[in-house]
């Protein structure tokens with residue numbers, strides 16, 4: 001039984017790639033140094049896989065920014081704007097970075113490519129841009145160089161490529177008049193040429209990822225998939241193709257995907273087993289089955305007993321020689337190495353004993369392959385694994401009777417505000433006395449290197465809590481006074497004390513563990529450390545009241561309390577797998593609801609509960625949407641409903657398309673929703689307009705993902721557009737999202753302009769509103 005891996009994390013155990021990239025971007029190191037560091041990382045990661053016993057090892061899973069952008073670059077799908085306005089050598093690394101991040105230099109000003117979520121993960125990819133007369137032009141340097149490096153190290157390489165159909169589907173048409181799938185005819189010859197060169201350069205295996213095969217859209221695409229894989233089989237017959245599907249079950253596509261002319265088909269047995277029997281029965285006799293048996297999306301130890309049953313089932317039908325073992329998907333979505341973590345109060349040894357990171361997962365695959373063919377050969381490994389799962393099941397750390405009772409006692413009325421929105425709105429208008437077009441921000445202000453370093457010093461005990469607190473207090477004070485001075489109407493404390501909007505809450509809630517080095521790439525050089533939900537969740541003490549009250553004490557203007565919502569905390573954590581996600585979401589919702597009540601008691605009149613991950617949590621198959629949305633929206637409402645009518649609840653969402661789910665967004669019944677709209681020139685607002693969204697809304701007028709400062713005129717134009725679409729008394733003025741990744745200079749400049757734009761609009765429309 002062959003073992004293989006689908007992809008390994010690349011940022012480095014201690015984020016070496018992040019630091020190298022950022023040093024290169026800021027001119028601190030040369031390109032040669034960056035390339036050398038990257039080569040060292042690749043070598044380290046390949047050897048870890050080899051030393052842990054994996055037989056076939058992925059290459060081309062390394063990326064300086066993103067693997068989808070890598071493929072665009074390889075295929076020459078480079079938007080004209082990068083070619084025209086730049087003096088960057090063709091196909092150079094700097095051109096690649098300009099595509100990823102935009103560039104303002106030497107008079108040139110070119111915007112970055114769009115970035116969006118990779119399926120239902122917290123990883124963001126760079127969206128390919130397609131044009132009607134799209135030209136593809138192959139550049140194999142990256143893939144072949146990495147292949148050569150791997151061969152020199154003596155590993156058995158398997159280059160990984162996104163499949164041609166998924167690649168096109170991941171992209172966007174940038175002009176009307178064509179469908180991106182029509183480009184398949186042009187793309188396929190280039191793609192095949194790439195495969196031929198890969199074969200000629202020493203690879204026997206190739207992994208072609210077609211994740212769209214688990215989505216509804218694939219149902220009608222049998223013909224296209226057949227054409228693609230027939231052509232590949234015909235033109236590169238010596239290459240052993242592993243067709244990789246992941247993040248879901250093959251469902252209706254099982255019957256024909258199992259007949260495509262490939263060497264092996266990979267299925268994700270963690271995210272869906274409904275079609276497992278069908279796949280086994282219908283698999284063409286020439287095809288092997290790669291079982292995605294170890295969870296690539298979560299950090300719990302594999303349950304060997306359960307896995308062995310699944311493996312035996314495959315062996316029974318196919319014979320061991322046609323079965324391969326692998327993680328369910330690329331290990332990009334889990335941290336590197338649990339061995340780096342010390343057992344601490346934040347990560348109790350018992351909880352640690354239940355976990356496995358990428359390196360440990362490799363070993364699990366190898367253990368399973370050994371146990372599957374000889375279960376007596378390594379009895380102690382199997383027994384140890386069974387003991388871990390027995391201990392976990394009965395652990396006192398997991399179960400809290402009171403929390404379980406509180407969740408089971410929840411009633412529909414716990415998720416409903418006292419009065420309807422219209423009544424609340426009129427009370428809030430009297431109570432808050434805000435002007436029309438009130439201005440606010442989304443919560444975070446720049447997380448400067450000084451703030452990060454301060455926290456680092458606290459962690460390393462180079463300063464004490466008192467010193468840390470007094471410095472945080474000082475920045476909050478300056479930020480409050482500055483917001484007041486420039487004329488913002490609803491202020492925020494700035495979230496300076498937070499390492500991350502989810503990890504910060506995880507650190508304070510019971511039932512959560514957190515790590516020191518559990519980094520997972522979010523996009524480019526940015527990473528997050530998802531907290532780990534292992535047990536019943538409750539709030540032992542208030543989490544945000546101290547800093548919010550401090551900030552409110554500095555001003556007479558309202559300071560908005562700032563919380564992360566239950567669905568986003570759930571979505572951006574590693575979640576326990578022994579109970580439904582809905583139950584865990586309700587536990588978090590109750591904890592957040594306690595915090596909301598405490599903030600209200602402390603005199604905070606406006607409370608924002610961020611839910612940027614609600615959209616991302618949508619199941620990949622439409623048939624599962626309603627179930628998810630019903631519990632997710634209810635969890636939000638539980639967190640937000642226990643307040644007086646006069647207390648104004650905001651929510652915030654970014655990176656989200658609303659068209660398909662607007663009914664559910666409205667059902668959240670937040671008094672105000674702030675959303676990201678500036679990049680799409682208010683297009684995202686259409687869903688709210690078409691639906692006649694009844695509550696108040698703040699469409700973002702300032703793209704915070706770019707260091708570029710928008711002019712007042714641009715913001716005014718966006719506001720004017722919004723004012724034509726949304727009833728004026730419902731409209732707020734704010735940026736797209738929080739400002740944590742921005743610098744102070746550009747932040748101040750942009751917010752001054754935003755306030756000025758709002759004031760001008762107020763002057764223009766004030767009369768209209770009075771006379772209505």
Ligand SMILES: CN1c2c(nc(N)[nH]c2=O)NC[C@@H]1CNc1ccc(C(=O)N[C@@H](CCC(=O)N[C@@H](CCC(=O)N[C@@H](CCC(=O)O)C(=O)O)C(=O)O)C(=O)O)cc1
Nearest residue numbers: 122449452453455456499500501502522525526527528572
């Ligand atoms: C809104 N977004 C978020 C997502 N997911 C989250 N969990 N959180 C989010 O905010 N998903 C969608 C988007 C993704 N966007 C981002 C934006 C920015 C980042 C980011 O900047 N990440 C930081 C790491 C943040 C962090 O946890 N910092 C810690 C630790 C800092 C640190 O390591 N310090 C060093 C020393 C530094 C020094 O001395 O100068 C150390 O301790 O060694 C902290 O602030 O305490 C990143 O750098 O990647 C992520 C997602």
Ligand SMILES: N[C@@H](CCS)C(=O)O
Nearest residue numbers: 442443444610612738
């Ligand atoms: N309150 C958070 C929301 C990010 S989505 C922030 O401002 O950073």
Ligand SMILES: [Zn+2]
Nearest residue numbers: 612654737738
């Ligand atoms: Zn946001």
